[in-house]
Amino acid sequence: MFIKSIFFVLLLCSVEVLGQTLPENWKRIGEAELSILWFDVYDAELLSPDGRYSGVNSPLVLKLNYRRNISQRDLLEETQKQIKKFARTDQADRWVARLSQVWPDIYKGDQLAFWIDHENTGHFFYNEDWVGSFQDPAFSNAFIQIWLSDNSNYPDLAKKLRGSVK
Template sequence: MFIKVFFCALLLCSFAVSGKMLPQNWTRVGEAELSILWFDVYKAELLTPDGFYSDDNKPLILNLNYRRNISRKDLLQETRKQIQQFAGTEQVDHWLNKLLQIWPDILKGDQLTFWLDSEGDGHFFYNKGWIGSLKDPAFSSAFIKIWLSDKSNYPDLAKQLRGEFR
């Protein structure tokens, strides 16, 4: 009996420490795979509570299931290149300094999840465990545009994620 109580208390403490849990039972809007040349990079999936997406959609979840190893340094450099078109340099520098403290190195098979909550705050999960948040709606908006905007570097991927098919 003591062991059961101990493990339940341990489980509750882990949730209290992180303070964040991913919403459950959301519906897939769309999915897409990113490959560059002959390298598979990730499979992406967009989820919302009702399975529909519009430009002002909040909340939403973007799952990135990585198909290759990516160092934190490379992930941050690529994020800088992608997000710059949606925000000013000073903002991007500030955000990337925060992400440097949050993001790990990615290994093949890892999942990085971004949850945009209804207030516009962004929360990151690594293999389903919360790793940090940026409470800045401007960041969340710019970050999600990397995958969902027609002005992103991969507009076909964006259409697939938004549930629009060519």
């Protein structure tokens, strides 16, 4: 019984260590709104420790504040379409399968944030609560390119987020 109690306490401690929090006091690089036709989708904000964009392999936080409801299924389907521009299909399929275990349905007013840390590990937060991490730097790079690449579906949004256009 004693061994089981110690195991349980160690398990609780390890779960607490795994939990992450978004970096605080980072500075805004840029912000943009995504609207498709007459539908407002989200307001986006890109942050870094010093408020400068130094490339996709540097520490960044992307915050998406949703202005409409989006089902998990729709979010995953769109992400899969977009990420395939920056990764092999088999990688994208694996990553999206993992995202299906992390992402919930999105409701108007929710925030989904993505933090790339110094090791290029990607951490997801839903309404500022950590929901999962990807330790694959290739994922972090491909995922953030959806918003920051000139080859994305929304290059003007990318420029605004990178601070290239005000």
